[in-house]
Amino acid sequence: MRTSNWILTAALLTSFSAVAQQPADTQPAAQPPVDATQTAQPSQQAPAPAQAAQPAQSAEPTPAAQTAPANAPQPMAQPAPAPAPTTMDQVVTLFIEREHGLIKSLSSRTPVVETYLQNLSADSALGPVPSADHYFLGRMDMGETIDRKDYLKEEERSMQSRLLGGFQKLYKVQYQPMGFSWMVYADRTDFDREHYNFHYARREFLGDVRCLVFDVTPKPKSGHGRFLGRIWVEDQGFNIVRLNGTYYPAPRNSYFFHMDSWRLNLIPGYWVPAFIYSEEGDFSAGVKNKVAFKAQTRIWGYDLKRGGKDDELTQIRVDSVTDESPTAQDASPLQAERAWQQQAEDNVVERLTNAGLLAPEGDVDHILQTVVNNLLVTNNIDLPRPVRTRVLLTAPLETFSVGNTIVISRGLVDVLPDEASLAAVLSHELAHIVLGHNLGSKYAFNDRMLFSDEGTYQNLGFRHIPEEEQAADKKAIELLKNSPYAQKLDNVGLFLKALQQRAPALTALLTTHLGNPLATNGTVNRLSALETQGPALDNAKLDQIAALPLGGRVKINPWDDKAEMVKTAPVAITSARDKMPFEVTPFFPRLSRFGANAAAAAAPTTSAANTGSSN
Numbered sequence: 194m195r196t197s198n199w200i201l202t203a204a205l206l207t208s209f210s211a212v213a214q215q216p217a218d219t220q221p222a223a224q225p226p227v228d229a230t231q232t233a234q235p236s237q238q239a240p241a242p243a244q245a246a247q248p249a250q251s252a253e254p255t256p257a258a259q260t261a262p263a264n265a266p267q268p269m270a271q272p273a274p275a276p277a278p279t280t281m282d283q284v285v286t287l288f289i290e291r292e293h294g295l296i297k298s299l300s301s302r303t304p305v306v307e308t309y310l311q312n313l314s315a316d317s318a319l320g321p322v323p324s325a326d327h328y329f330l331g332r333m334d335m336g337e338t339i340d341r342k343d344y345l346k347e348e349e350r351s352m353q354s355r356l357l358g359g360f361q362k363l364y365k366v367q368y369q370p371m372g373f374s375w376m377v378y379a380d381r382t383d384f385d386r387e388h389y390n391f392h393y394a395r396r397e398f399l400g401d402v403r404c405l406v407f408d409v410t411p412k413p414k415s416g417h418g419r420f421l422g423r424i425w426v427e428d429q430g431f432n433i434v435r436l437n438g439t440y441y442p443a444p445r446n447s448y449f450f451h452m453d454s455w456r457l458n459l460i461p462g463y464w465v466p467a468f469i470y471s472e473e474g475d476f477s478a479g480v481k482n483k484v485a486f487k488a489q490t491r492i493w494g495y496d497l498k499r500g501g502k503d504d505e506l507t508q509i510r511v512d513s514v515t516d517e518s519p520t521a522q523d524a525s526p527l528q529a530e531r532a533w534q535q536q537a538e539d540n541v542v543e544r545l546t547n548a549g550l551l552a553p554e555g556d557v558d559h560i561l562q563t564v565v566n567n568l569l570v571t572n573n574i575d576l577p578r579p580v581r582t583r584v585l586l587t588a589p590l591e592t593f594s595v596g597n598t599i600v601i602s603r604g605l606v607d608v609l610p611d612e613a614s615l616a617a618v619l620s621h622e623l624a625h626i627v628l629g630h631n632l633g634s635k636y637a638f639n640d641r642m643l644f645s646d647e648g649t650y651q652n653l654g655f656r657h658i659p660e661e662e663q664a665a666d667k668k669a670i671e672l673l674k675n676s677p678y679a680q681k682l683d684n685v686g687l688f689l690k691a692l693q694q695r696a697p698a699l700t701a702l703l704t705t706h707l708g709n710p711l712a713t714n715g716t717v718n719r720l721s722a723l724e725t726q727g728p729a730l731d732n733a734k735l736d737q738i739a740a741l742p743l744g745g746r747v748k749i750n751p752w753d754d755k756a757e758m759v760k761t762a763p764v765a766i767t768s769a770r771d772k773m774p775f776e777v778t779p780f781f782p783r784l785s786r787f788g789a790n791a792a793a794a795a796a797p798t799t800s801a802a803n804t805g806s807s808n
């Protein structure tokens with residue numbers, strides 16, 4: 194069984210090779226969209242100390258209790274097909290209607306919203322490089338007043354704001370009203386002909402989807418914070434699929450960022466906001482930047498059910514907790530102990546999934562489990578319970594394990610250059626399991642799962658004491674040296690060196706929320722014995738890929754949170770600036786219509802998936 198799994202490795206892991214440096218669907222800045230017009234010039238006024246700039250929306254924070262849905266949101270009804278328009282004027286009417294329809298349909302949703310921002314400074318060899326970073330994670334209430342609640346502790350946030358330095362005031366301005374998520378909609382309240390002029394520009398394909406492109410400008414005296422930029426409207430349902438621009442005019446003493454906002458057709462009839470890229474700064478010669486950053490905002494968890502039970506999780510629980518012995522007997526003390534630990538593990542996995550932090554079991558886990566199996570088989574380790582893996586949906590580089598479940602963050606899978614490096618980070622958690630460090634079972638009591646989603650980070654934690662960390666690293670290296678990855682540990686050494694090089698600047702990316710950090714105070718401490726392994730890090734060597742940019746490996750479905758590996762064609766690296774290790778890049782998803790890709794797969798029907806729930 195295990196041997197045959199191992200043989201499959203080569204086939205499974207082709208998507209995990211070092212050549213997949215730049216995914217075609219998240220093209221970096223090297224290839225800007227030919228058509229992306231920057232019609233908006235941001236106001237150069239000084240940042241506001243207090244008053245937040247808000248795009249034409251009420252500032253009143255609505256108590257969550259009023260706007261939050263009582264329980265599961267209603268399934269989204271598919272809109273009636275529009276009659277084919279014959280004039281551009283009719284097209285404008287249609288997409289205005291569809292935009293209002295989307296706002297209404299999503300008003301009961303509370304998706305997860307994550308913003309990861311890197312401040313930039315100029316490096317003579319590498320161009321703009323991250324000099325500091327910031328991270329925000331919360332739930333966005335898409336009801337009457339868009340509101341967001343944070344998963345991060347107040348202390349963490351205030352610590353981050355202390356680190357913001359001169360940028361703090363400006364950042365606060367945009368952050369308080371959810372700044373980076375504004376562009377989920379062009380204008381939540383007044384997207385109409387009274388407030389805007391719409392000018393048809395041209396037709397253009399975004400991925401597989403033919404779009405009509407319009408320039409949108411606010412009418413004079415239509416108020417502050419109106420959308421100014423360009424929209425792409427798909428030519429069948431006339432939904433907006435992309436918005437690019439800013440808000441204008443900014444109130445005195447405030448400032449709006451530029452954003453590029455993408456939507457995906459994840460359910461029939463609707464294109465839901467999924468990715469927003471923001472960028473400010475000019476790195477041409479002689480320009481002094483007041484603000485220079487790039488930031489990715491991701492939205493997922495649209496279909497999260499509050500307190501509901503996911504079918505898949507229920508199945509896992511039944512499979513794993515049921516005593517598989519043929520004779521119906523009471524559990525022996527050891528069996529009872531193991532069942533008890535299993536219960537704790539299952540509770541945590543279920544709770545994290547319901548909070549929108551873990552992907553349901555899926556494609557990526559097959560790869561992770563294959564790597565774990567390779568380590569187990571070659572080390573002749575037989576564990577009483579199987580090792581499972583799951584993907585944490587967030588960006589910070591993090592692994593942890595609960596019971597026999599190893600969890601690795603999307604951001605960490607993204608930046609790992611090859612399978613050996615993946616094996617290395619997994620081997621540390623596997624070592625905890627093998628060494629019996631994960632036998633705690635306090636989460637077996639269900640009352641300990643009764644906290645709000647926003648309270649997840651305060652209520653759960655899987656950190657080990659320093660002695661266990663050292664023991665796990667030692668054991669991990671032992672496991673690696675007996676494994677098929679033994680010959681490739683030079684790559685792991687290179688990855689750790691690259692991480693060390695960027696660690697002082699990327700504090701937020703290295704701040705873990707549930708497990709032990711890979712680096713503390715700017716120094717990498719995970720598997721540090723391997724850091725000296727392999728050649729010296731050399732940015733100028735184009736064939737040396739020590740770490741990848743964020744976003745290139747794992748693709749999350751924002752509707753059902755499923756994670757899959759990105760399929761991309763390798764893109765040649767032509768300069769050291771192309772490497773962008775650990776960096777944020779613009780989004781360029783390949784757009785396609787709902788069901789267009791699934792048709793080729795074994796999907797039985799598309800209508801069965803109309804609520805987007807997992808099946």
Ligand SMILES: [Zn+2]
Pocket residue numbers: 621622625657661662665709
């Ligand atoms: Zn550890």
